């Protein structure tokens with residue numbers, strides 16, 4: 500986007516959001532800042548928990564938003580951006596830290612997160628949960644509707660996207676066996692994944708989600724993202740309605756996924772799943788508004 504358009508956009512934004520001042524108790528902290536380089540307490544906290552240890556940039560200010568302007572977007576609130584930063588650390592990074600080799604996250608975890616307040620929708624009406632550019636920059640939408648009391652929604656709206664994109668980086672770094680591609684080789688539907696399963700279940704064809712049926716790489720990372728965000732019981736319940744052949748394919752694929760993660764990355768998928776579930780259970784004890792540097 501050229502500079503003039505960008506400035507115009509900011510002016511419109513300031514006008515639109517400025518107009519709501521009277522109804523909004525939190526306007527003393529503006530997420531629309533034209534002054535670069537001024538660090539607030541949250542910026543310092545982010546540096547401490549994400550940038551220094553993991554080289555992760557966490558972009559939440561509108562000036563940082565260089566996102567796809569085909570969608571109409573609003574900035575994330577300061578308060579919810581804090582909650583999300585703490586959630587990424589607590590549910591995701593710290594879970595991997597429990598089971599992964601040291602330096603694993605610093606080397607491979609996505610390096611940039613961008614918060615967007617509103618949801619984004621595609622032309623066909625489906626909601627965009629998150630987008631990633633080459634796995635390096637992950638954009639999370641709908642931050643202003645964050646509900647930290649609903650773990651299932653947190654997984655659905657944000658964390659499966661993060662685990663999904665992170666897993667792309669892993670297989671792009673070191674590929675998995677082509678045996679995986681053979682299991683569903685004739686069933687991938689490419690770009691029509693979104694309407695290929697109307698009235699049919701993608702589970703019956705051996706896919707953990709409709710999106711899995713796009714192509715093997717998506718299938719592979721969807722399995723990881725769903726597996727580690729389910730408990731043993733909820734995973735079994737998820738597979739329960741699948742046909743016998745669907746179940747068999749899912750089991751075969753999971754065997755390959757698990758041995759790949761173990762052999763290549765020295766990560767036990769069951770330990771990782773337990774680490775995440777244990778943390779999720781204690782989520783209500785966490786102070787997600789904290790920005791105090793210890």
Ligand SMILES: [Zn+2]
Pocket residue numbers: 663667716717720
């Ligand atoms: Zn993907």
